[in-house]
Amino acid sequence: METVDIVKVAVETAPYAIDKVYDYLLPETLCDQVVVGMRVMVPFGRGNRKSEALVLARTTGEKTPKMKAILQVLDEAPVLDGKGISLALWMHQRYFTTVYQAAKTQLPAGLWYRMEEVYQVAPEVEDLEALTLPEPAIALLKVMKKEGRLSCQAVCARCGADGEGYLPLLVEKKLVVKATQAHRKHRDKTQKVVSLAMDDESAMALVAGKKRSAPMRFAVVEFLIAAGRSAITDVTYFTGASLATVKGLEKSGIVTLSQEEVLRVPEVTASVQGAPIALNEEQQHSFDQLLVLTQKEEPQVALLQGVTGSGKTQVYIRLVQAVLAQGKQAMMLVPEIVLTPQMMGKFASYFGNRVAMLHSGLRTTERYDQWKRIRRGEVDVVLGTRSAVFAPLERLGLVILDEEQEGSYQSDSAPRYHARDIAKYRCTQYGATLVLGSATPLVETAYAAQQGQYHHYYLTQRYNQKPLPEVLFADMRQELRNGNSGAISGLLRTELEKNIQAGEQSILFLNRRGSSRMLLCVECGQSPQCPHCSVALVHHTANGRMMCHHCGYSEKASMYCPDCHGMMKQVGYGTQKVEEELQALFPDVEVLRMDADTTATGHEKILKQFGDEKTPILLGTQMVAKGLDFANVTLVGVLSADLSLYVDHYRATERTFHLLTQVVGRAGRGELTGRGIIQTFTPENDVMIHAAHQDYQGFYQTELTLRQLRRSPPFADIFTFTVSGGEEGAVLKGACTVRDTLKQVLSHPELEGIAPQVLGPAPAPILKVNNRYRYRVTLVAKNVTPIRQRISWLLREFPSTHRGLNLFVDCNNMS
DNA sequence: AGCACGCCGACT
DNA sequence: GTCGGCGTGCTC
Numbered sequence: 032m033e034t035v036d037i038v039k040v041a042v043e044t045a046p047y048a049i050d051k052v053y054d055y056l057l058p059e060t061l062c063d064q065v066v067v068g069m070r071v072m073v074p075f076g077r078g079n080r081k082s083e084a085l086v087l088a089r090t091t092g093e094k095t096p097k098m099k100a101i102l103q104v105l106d107e108a109p110v111l112d113g114k115g116i117s118l119a120l121w122m123h124q125r126y127f128t129t130v131y132q133a134a135k136t137q138l139p140a141g142l143w144y145r146m147e148e149v150y151q152v153a154p155e156v157e158d159l160e161a162l163t164l165p166e167p168a169i170a171l172l173k174v175m176k177k178e179g180r181l182s183c184q185a186v187c188a189r190c191g192a193d194g195e196g197y198l199p200l201l202v203e204k205k206l207v208v209k210a211t212q213a214h215r216k217h218r219d220k221t222q223k224v225v226s227l228a229m230d231d232e233s234a235m236a237l238v239a240g241k242k243r244s245a246p247m248r249f250a251v252v253e254f255l256i257a258a259g260r261s262a263i264t265d266v267t268y269f270t271g272a273s274l275a276t277v278k279g280l281e282k283s284g285i286v287t288l289s290q291e292e293v294l295r296v297p298e299v300t301a302s303v304q305g306a307p308i309a310l311n312e313e314q315q316h317s318f319d320q321l322l323v324l325t326q327k328e329e330p331q332v333a334l335l336q337g338v339t340g341s342g343k344t345q346v347y348i349r350l351v352q353a354v355l356a357q358g359k360q361a362m363m364l365v366p367e368i369v370l371t372p373q374m375m376g377k378f379a380s381y382f383g384n385r386v387a388m389l390h391s392g393l394r395t396t397e398r399y400d401q402w403k404r405i406r407r408g409e410v411d412v413v414l415g416t417r418s419a420v421f422a423p424l425e426r427l428g429l430v431i432l433d434e435e436q437e438g439s440y441q442s443d444s445a446p447r448y449h450a451r452d453i454a455k456y457r458c459t460q461y462g463a464t465l466v467l468g469s470a471t472p473l474v475e476t477a478y479a480a481q482q483g484q485y486h487h488y489y490l491t492q493r494y495n496q497k498p499l500p501e502v503l504f505a506d507m508r509q510e511l512r513n514g515n516s517g518a519i520s521g522l523l524r525t526e527l528e529k530n531i532q533a534g535e536q537s538i539l540f541l542n543r544r545g546s547s548r549m550l551l552c553v554e555c556g557q558s559p560q561c562p563h564c565s566v567a568l569v570h571h572t573a574n575g576r577m578m579c580h581h582c583g584y585s586e587k588a589s590m591y592c593p594d595c596h597g598m599m600k601q602v603g604y605g606t607q608k609v610e611e612e613l614q615a616l617f618p619d620v621e622v623l624r625m626d627a628d629t630t631a632t633g634h635e636k637i638l639k640q641f642g643d644e645k646t647p648i649l650l651g652t653q654m655v656a657k658g659l660d661f662a663n664v665t666l667v668g669v670l671s672a673d674l675s676l677y678v679d680h681y682r683a684t685e686r687t688f689h690l691l692t693q694v695v696g697r698a699g700r701g702e703l704t705g706r707g708i709i710q711t712f713t714p715e716n717d718v719m720i721h722a723a724h725q726d727y728q729g730f731y732q733t734e735l736t737l738r739q740l741r742r743s744p745p746f747a748d749i750f751t752f753t754v755s756g757g758e759e760g761a762v763l764k765g766a767c768t769v770r771d772t773l774k775q776v777l778s779h780p781e782l783e784g785i786a787p788q789v790l791g792p793a794p795a796p797i798l799k800v801n802n803r804y805r806y807r808v809t810l811v812a813k814n815v816t817p818i819r820q821r822i823s824w825l826l827r828e829f830p831s832t833h834r835g836l837n838l839f840v841d842c843n844n845m846s
Numbered sequence: 847a848g849c850a851c852g853c854c855g856a857c858t
Numbered sequence: 859g860t861c862g863g864c865g866t867g868c869t870c
Contacts, residue, residue: 037858045857046859053858076857077861097858830859831855 035094036062038101040084041119041130042075048827050129052087056100065089065101068109068116070144072102072213081211083144085134087116105213110138114460115423121456124819127826127840128446136446137421141217141399149180149212150198156206168197172206180212217396221290225277226260227252228287237285247272248280255286263288294400297393305381308345317488318346321466322353324486325429330459334435334480335468337490338499338725339696343468344374346490347431348381350466355385355411359428359463362413364420364450366437367391367657372635374433375414382412389415389422417442420450420457427461430454435467435476436689438845447841470696471689471727474734475745500667500698500705502723504714507671518609523668523708524616530666531620531647535703537666539613539650540694541606541626542674548605550577550588554597559586565799570601582801606650609670613648625651656693662701669694672711672719679796681743682845684718688730691722742788744843748814750822751807751844753795756836759804765836766792766806769825773810776821787812803837814842 036057041050055073057065065071067086075082081102111119115137122133135143152175159172171190175181181189186198201207227234235256238249250270255261258269263277280286310318317335324331337343351361365374378386387401387410404410406423413422417440420430432440432451440450451467458465467476467485480487493499505520515521518541530537549567551558559568561579568577570588578585590599601608606626613622623646625637634654641649642661649655675687691709699705711719721730739746752773754766770789777787788811795805812818822840829838 040858042858044859048859049857051858055858073858076859077863080860095858099858834853 033094034091037090037092037098038065038071038086039088039090040071040073040086040101041134042073042082042084043129043131043135044075044080044082045129045131046830047127047129048830050123050131052130053084054092054095054098055084056094056098057089058100061101061104064104066109067113068111070105070110072105074099074102081146081213083131083146083213085111085116085119085131087120087130103213105144110142112423112425114457115421117460118453118456122446122448122453124823125452126446126448126842127819127823132446136442136448139395139399139402141395142215142402144213144215147182147212147214149182149210150175150186150202150207151180151210152176153206153208162206165197167191168201171197172201175207180210217399220293220295220396220400222293223263224260224289224291225251225255225263225266225286226289227255228284231256234285237283247276248285251277251280252285294404295394295396296400296404297388297397299379299384299386299388301379301383302376303380305348305377308349310345310349311342311492311494313490313492314342314346317490318349320486320488321346321350321464325350325354325357325359325464327464328462330462331464331486332455332458332479332484333464333466333486333488334472334476335466335488335490336472336477336480336727337468337470338493339470339693340493340497340700341470341490342494343433343490344377347433347466347468348377350429350431351412352381354429354464355382357428358426360411360413360424360426361429361431362419362422362424362427362454363415363431364433364440364454365414365416366434366439367416373660378412378414385410386412386414387422389413389419391416417450420453427457427463429464429466430458431466431468433468435469436471436473436685438686441845443846445839447844449843449845471692471730474685474731474738477731478735478745497699497702498704499725500695500707502695502707502709504719504723505708505710506714507710507712517612518670519612519616520708520710523710526666526706526708527617527648527668531617533665534645535665536641536645536661536663537648537668538655538664538694538697539609539648539668539670540655541609541650541652541670542672542690548601548607550599550601552592552595552597553600555592555595557592557594559593563799563802564797566797572607581797606652610650613650617648620647622646622648622650625649625655653690656690656697660700661697663703664698664700665703665705666708667694667698667705668708668710670710672709672722673713673716676713676716676718680846681738681741681749684734684737688718688722688734691719692725692727695722695725742811747811748843750810750812750814751841752810752838753805753807753841754792754833754836754838755803755805757803758835761833761836762804762806763792765829765833765838766808768833769829769838770808772825772828773808773821776824777810777812777818782812782817785812785815785818787818 037054038057039052039054042053065086067088069086071084071086072081073084111134119130119133122128123130152172159169174189202209234252238252242249251266251272254266254270266277267274281288321333324333335343347363354361375388387405389398389401405413408425413419413424432454435451442448454465479485503522505522507520510520527537548570549558550570559577561568561584563584564579564581566579566581568579570577575588576585577588592599606624610622610624623637623641625634640646645663669691672691675690676683695707698707709719709723713719717733743749752769754762754769756762770792773789791808792806795807798804826838
């Protein structure tokens with residue numbers, strides 16, 4: 032047997048069921064080009080369809096009859112290093128995803144290839160006139176013969192839709208061949224740069240004599256001496272010279288033209304250089320301890336638990352500075368960067384152009400160019416949201432996860448990774464330190480700290496030394512008995528009045544989870560449903576339409592019921608309704624409203640207006656709970672504190688606590704002491720009481736006991752299996768098979784200590800989305816290798832026995 | 847007999 | 859996922 036070069040690859044088009052490391056022959060012509068971590072093109076499957084693949088390793092070995100050869104190399108340099116490949120392999124195990132998917136998740140979208148079907152006339156077809164075909168088909172062939180390879184879209188653009196209709200026929204008659212072509216949507220941006228080919232004096236000497244006859248040549252050289260090497264567009268813009276003049280200078284050997292890459296990176300605007308940071312005693316203590324961690328060789332995890340306003344950011348910045356001084360790099364992750372412009376400003380002022388910001392507002396190209404900057408080592412600090420955790424820093428020394436309890440750290444599409452887990456894994460790879468920052472950590476995190484797995488540091492004092500706001504309950508049951516069925520209790524109304532009188536501002540928070548604005552027929556009680564999903568359509572007053580938030584369906588809102596022609600009425604506690612109620616209570620008082628209907632760019636405007644104009648009342652949903660810092664706000668009201676408590680989710684209590692403490696923490700940030708009002712139907716509920724007192728420890732103890740009883744994290748992990756498909760009966764049957772198979776494979780003596788528990792099937796909270804029914808099976812068990820292996824086996828086995836059904840699994844879902 | 851469709855299994 | 863092979867069953 033002959034020995035050949037072999038590449039071991041992860042193939043993109045191999046679905047999870049058959050995902051494994053495939054061996055391909057490496058042709059001699061590509062031998063020098065292929066490096067581990069590059070993407071290549073390979074033939075895959077019976078039809079030898081082209082697929083992308085990632086080179087995981089190179090070896091030499093015996094050629095087997097099955098082995099095919101790689102076709103093409105797609106990268107000039109590796110897109111992942113060894114650590115990135117290890118991470119992909121780990122994600123594959125951890126998140127039940129293919130290795131390729133896991134690798135792709137780490138890369139910026141600007142680097143992704145898009146596969147395109149292209150058509151060209153078969154080489155053996157010579158005489159088009161001799162063919163007996165309809166007229167449009169002949170025309171189509173003529174165009175193709177002239178233009179070469181054409182995509183389906185290109186065919187349509189040139190020959191119209193009926194011309195395109197003949198494509199399948201021509202392919203079938205083997206007159207046209209179909210091929211797959213990979214191309215990247217976003218190219219590297221380059222520009223032509225002009226520089227002098229000699230020293231200033233010699234260049235000047237060459238053009239000065241002809242200043243009269245060739246003034247433009249002179250002007251260009253003069254400009255280049257003054258400005259140095261410049262983009263050709265700048266040269267022509269500032270001198271008025273034409274491209275021909277510059278090219279002429281190149282021909283004479285006076286200047287050189289070169290093609291250089293430019294990065295599309297938004298400018299970092301540091302208004303001022305950051306002043307040295309003075310830490311208070313408590314901050315200094317935490318900082319000192321954390322600094323010691325960063326100096327260790329072994330990876331470390333620390334929880335920095337600081338009450339709102341305790342100045343965690345100062346500690347972070349000092350820590351990043353310290354890590355940079357050690358010659359290492361740092362990463363700071365935040366839940367939603369558009370809500371933390373202060374954070375961006377601070378990092379800009381302290382780290383200038385050494386920081387790369389990766390936030391949702393960036394274009395694909397900008398994000399890609401930031402990635403290139405990071406990979407080249409031009410950046411020492413990365414500040415960004417969830418996906419920034421993959422930033423290719425080679426000397427990673429520190430990762431900070433601010434507001435670690437936030438659900439946005441978990442990806443909402445497959446693979447549903449959690450940035451905390453990825454960060455932890457990367458820190459292990461680099462021997463780096465992970466700092467989890469929060470006022471109200473997740474119960475799992477606090478538990479790990481309590482158990483000594485994480486270091487634990489506290490910041491207990493508010494930076495402005497102000498006491499926490501006093502919190503009062505408004506018992507909404509009593510309000511109902513008193514005949515007030517509105518959204519504003521008597522107590523809140525009185526307090527709002529006081530604030531308006533005093534010229535102080537108030538924030539009202541409406542927790543809208545579990546209610547929405549829909550239309551209801553007064554006569555028959557019907558409300559319009561989405562035809563594709565099992566949800567009521569949400570009424571949008573802005574465009575007068577009813578919309579489905581799951582599949583995007585919308586229809587015009589009608590005043591009358593389509594069934595019985597009764598009057599339609601809007602129901603549901605939307606912010607709009609509350610706004611109306613406020614208007615009725617305080618007719619002369621301005622109210623600002625901020626919710627999902629107001630656009631993202633609108634938010635900043637609204638917040639600016641609220642800060643500048645001292646508008647008396649700001650009314651909003653989730654987004655007002657986070658990061659708002661207004662000195663003049665002294666009253667915060669939570670309109671319906673219970674709503675998030677009765678969601679069927681193991682995190683419902685925790686989330687309610689986070690929300691309430693956050694909202695109440697908005698009051699009294701300035702000189703004035705604040706107060707909070709929580710409107711609830713269950714003021715005696717533990718969560719309400721703990722939140723009112725900002726008593727994290729009390730909440731934690733109660734919740735931990737409950738979690739232990741209910742077997743939820745950190746005591747067990749919750750795997751959710753979702754079966755989906757077009758036919759409800761088949762889906763339910765499939766879900767039953769999942770349940771039975773799980774029960775069967777998990778009743779093994781080896782797993783006795785884990786005591787896996789299988790529950791369900793149950794319909795998903797929204798049974799039907801986009802005409803697909805979904806049923807769920809829940810598995811409660813520790814997320815350990817033997818459990819994962821069995822789940823993986825089920826996921827691989829299921830598709831072949833249940834065609835038409837789809838099965839996926841999530842672990843410890845945040846939402 | 848000839849073909850359409852759907853099921854199954856393999857994928858380096 | 860996507861393809862080809864192959865069996866079943868229907869039609870000409």
